[in-house]
Structure formats: structure tokens, C-alpha cells
Amino acid sequence: MSFIWSLIVGGIIGWLASLIVGRDIPGGIIGNIIAGFVGAWLGTLVLGNWGPHVANFAIIPAIIGSAVLALIVGFIMRAFRKAS
Template identity: 60%
Template sequence: MIWSLIVGGLIGWLAGIILGRDVPGGVIGNIVAGLVGSWLGTALLSDFGPSLGGMAIIPSLIGAVLIILIFSWIARKMG
């Protein structure tokens, strides 16, 4: 469980770097984006490529990028 949180945080952080923006919520936002992104990416793209902590890296990263884009869009619309 702790390993999944660490990997989720790293995936969320990498997705933020790819997009060139901070994830809303800081470290907690990174973890949420990574975990939800992992679920979304795996659901949409299956689990292919290397995995770490039970998460397929490539689909997880793609999913986290999508989650960050959605979070950023919602935050911009609300504020």
C-alpha cells in the first residue's frame, strides 16, 4: 500500500513535469493524480509496458496527464 502511494506520487509528479504545471493540491494532488491516473490509464489502455508497484508506468502516466488536465480545467472554471 505504501509502495503504491509512493509510485502514485511519482507518476503524478512526472505528469506535472510533462505538462509544465503544478498539480493542484501539492504532494497529495500528485498522489491522487497518480493513483486515479493509473486506474484510468489501465482501464482505457490496458496494462502494457514496464510496471512498478503494481502499476503499468506508461498507461498510468498517460492517465495522470489526463487527470491533471481535467483538474486544472475544473480549477480554472471554478476560480
């Protein structure tokens, strides 16, 4: 059950990051979940493990890390569209 809870929280974190950045994360729900997990890992790595925790995610660093990840993915996707 904790795995399902982690997927839900990861998806919500990815969705919030896409709202903050103003760009959709490619891949829909699966993309949001992946962005939530990777962003949480990056945010915790860079900013530390502080703030409220839900399903083993430090929420504030996870959202910040996911927003940065969404920006980077958006820039890469835009560069590929311009190149083709």
C-alpha cells in the same frame, strides 16, 4: 511495505504528469499521490495493462492517464477562477 511503495510510485507518477502537462496538481504531495492512483486506474482502463510494471502500476498508461487527469483538473480549476 508494499502499500508505502505504492504511495511513493503513485506520487512520482502524479509528479511526472504535472511536469508533462506544465501545471501543478492542487494538493501538493497528497494531490500527486491521488492523481497517480486515479490516473493509473484511468490509463489502465482506457489503454490496457501494458509496459513496464512497478508496484502493480503499468507505468506508461499510468503516466498518460495522470497527465490527462491533470489537464482536466487544470481546466476545471481555471473555469472556477474565472467564474468568481
